[in-house]
Each structure stands twice: as structure tokens, then as C-alpha cells.
Amino acid sequence: MMIGGREVSRSLTIPTWVEHFPALKAITDPTWLAVANTARTIKIPAHTYIFHDGEPCKQYLLVFAGSVNVQKVTEDGHEITLYHIQPGHSCELTTACLLGDSCYHAEAITTTAVEAVTIEKQAFMRALNDSTDFRNFIFSAIDSGMNELATLVEEVAFGPMEQRIAQHLLDSSLLSNLIKTTHYDLAVELGTAREVVSRLLKKFERQGWVKLHRGKVEIIEKSRLSMMLKHHVP
Numbered sequence: 001m002m003i004g005g006r007e008v009s010r011s012l013t014i015p016t017w018v019e020h021f022p023a024l025k026a027i028t029d030p031t032w033l034a035v036a037n038t039a040r041t042i043k044i045p046a047h048t049y050i051f052h053d054g055e056p057c058k059q060y061l062l063v064f065a066g067s068v069n070v071q072k073v074t075e076d077g078h079e080i081t082l083y084h085i086q087p088g089h090s091c092e093l094t095t096a097c098l099l100g101d102s103c104y105h106a107e108a109i110t111t112t113a114v115e116a117v118t119i120e121k122q123a124f125m126r127a128l129n130d131s132t133d134f135r136n137f138i139f140s141a142i143d144s145g146m147n148e149l150a151t152l153v154e155e156v157a158f159g160p161m162e163q164r165i166a167q168h169l170l171d172s173s174l175l176s177n178l179i180k181t182t183h184y185d186l187a188v189e190l191g192t193a194r195e196v197v198s199r200l201l202k203k204f205e206r207q208g209w210v211k212l213h214r215g216k217v218e219i220i221e222k223s224r225l226s227m228m229l230k231h232h233v234p
Contacts, residue, residue, distance in 0.1 A: 017041055017117050020064035020088055023137050031130040039117040050108040057097035057104055060124040062090050066114030071188060072106045080191030082106055083148050092145030095138060098124055164190050165200055166225040169210070169217060177219040 015036050018025045024036070039062075044050065050061070050068060068085040070093055085091050085108070097104055098121055119127075127134045168189060172179045183201065187194040201217065204210045209225055211218040219225070 013037065015039065017062075017064060021062060022088075023140075024062075024134075027131065027133040027137065029131050029133060032127050032134045035119060035123045035127040035131075035134075038123050039119045041115070041117050044110050044114040044116065046110050046113050048110050050110065051094075051104050052107050053104055055104050057094055057102070058121050059094075060090070060098060060119040060121070061085070061094050061116055062119075063087055063114060063116045065116075066110060066112040068108050068114060069111050070106055070108045078191075078193075079188040081189045082152065083145065084111070090141050092142060095142060095145075099128075161190070161192055161196060162200055162203075163229055165197065165204075166228045169219060170222065170225055170229075173219045173222065177222075178213075179217045179219070180215060181217060182215055 014025065014028075014033065017039065018036060024032075027033075044066075046066075051057070053073065063085045064087050066087070068091070070082045070085065070091065071079050072082055073079045083092070091108065093104060093106055093108075096102075128138060129135075165186065168186065169179065172181070183197045184194050186197045186201075190197070201210065201212060204225075205212050207224070209219075209221040211220055
């Protein structure tokens with residue numbers, strides 16, 4: 001049988017979950033297909049921990065519906081979001097832990113109901129060792145994750161908090177100007193104190209750019225928030 005211009009054993013099939021991951025769908029070598037067929041599809045409710053800081057990593061994770069928040073919590077209780085695992089993506093931290101045979105250095109919690117697949121560590125390593133295309137997929141995902149983390153470090157170290165909040169609000173308002181979020185959620189996302197977020201949001205409200213509701217932020221003047229990103233407004 002020919003798939004993608006390659007000969008594939010008739011005994012190996014492409015599992016339906018791969019449809020959510022175009023880069024993986026293009027991989028047709030027997031080792032990867034055998035491993036893909038061992039994957040387990042799971043459903044996880046919202047606000048459920050997938051892994052905790054310090055736990056051993058035992059399986060590879062790919063999300064095809066919902067969103068997962070990967071965050072770091074310090075000993076004194078401060079939190080910062082490292083990244084979100086969105087549909088069609090893997091968890092870079094899980095990948096790094098599998099490759100390094102190490103424990104997790106952060107925690108992951110679902111922000112919505114999630115559908116995902118998991119591949120056991122032994123099967124993952126077999127695909128990594130024997131499938132060149134899967135190995136390239138993994139390295140590409142790691143490269144993308146490292147770039148995101150580098151951007152996060154740059155923003156935390158050098159970005160004015162007013163501009164970071166403005167950017168986050170604009171990014172979150174693509175579908176609706178009414179954003180469901182709390183001051184605490186924003187603080188965790190941006191790696192700052194809730195009091196700082198509250199103070200700056202109230203400043204935005206006084207200027208007429210947003211309107212604050214219980215558990216929600218309504219965007220009133222997108223143009224002014226966008227202008228702040230170009231020219232800092234004191």
C-alpha cells in the first residue's frame with residue numbers, strides 16, 4: 001500500500017487521532033505507525049492536574065482538543081505561566097523530561113476539558129530512535145518551545161507590565177471584547193502580583209480603555225491599548 005509516496009505495510013494503519021497533527025500524519029514509516037497505534041486516547045476534565053513539579057515523566061503527551069496551562073510555582077507561592085499546550089501541539093517540558101530521563105520541573109493543569117493522546121515512554125523512545133521523521137518532529141517542537149520560553153524571559157525581564165497586560169488583553173480579545181478572566185489569572189499568566197494587575201487594570205478603566213466586571217474584563221478602546229504597545233503611555 002502506498003501512502004504519501006511510500007510503501008507501508010497493510011498490517012499498519014494510521015490511527016484517527018493523527019488527523020489532528022498534520023506533521024505526524026505525514027510520517028508513514030513502520031516504526032512510527034506501530035508506536036502511533038499504541039497511543040491511548042484520554043479525556044481530562046477542566047481544572048485537573050496532569051502532572052506536578054517533581055513527578056517522574058512516564059509518557060508523551062499530545063493535545064488535540066482543549067487547553068493546558070504549564071506553570072511554575074515558587075516556594076513562596078508565586079506563579080508564572082510558562083506556556084499553554086493548545087490543540088495540535090505537544091508538551092515541550094514532557095519531551096525534555098523524557099529525553100533527559102528526569103522529573104518534571106513545573107506543573108500542568110487543564111484550563112478547559114481536554115482530549116489528548118499519550119504514548120508510553122518506552123514506545124516514545126523506540127520511535128525517536130528508529131524513525132527519522134518522528135525525531136525531526138520532536139526536535140522541531142523543542143526548538144519552537146525554546147523560542148517561546150526565550151521570548152517569555154525577555155518579556156519578564158525587560159517588558160513594562162502595562163504593555164504586557166495590554167498585549168495580553170488584545171491577544172485574548174480576538175473573538176470577543178468581553179474576556180473571561182480574573183486579576184489573579186492575569187497575574188499568574190504574566191508572572192506578577194495580583195495587586196499590580198489590579199492597579200494597572202483600574203488605571204486602564206479610569207482612562208476609558210476597559211471596563212472591569214466580576215471575573216471579566218471588557219475591552220472598550222482597542223486602539224488605545226494598541227497605541228500603548230508602540231508608545232508607552234505614562
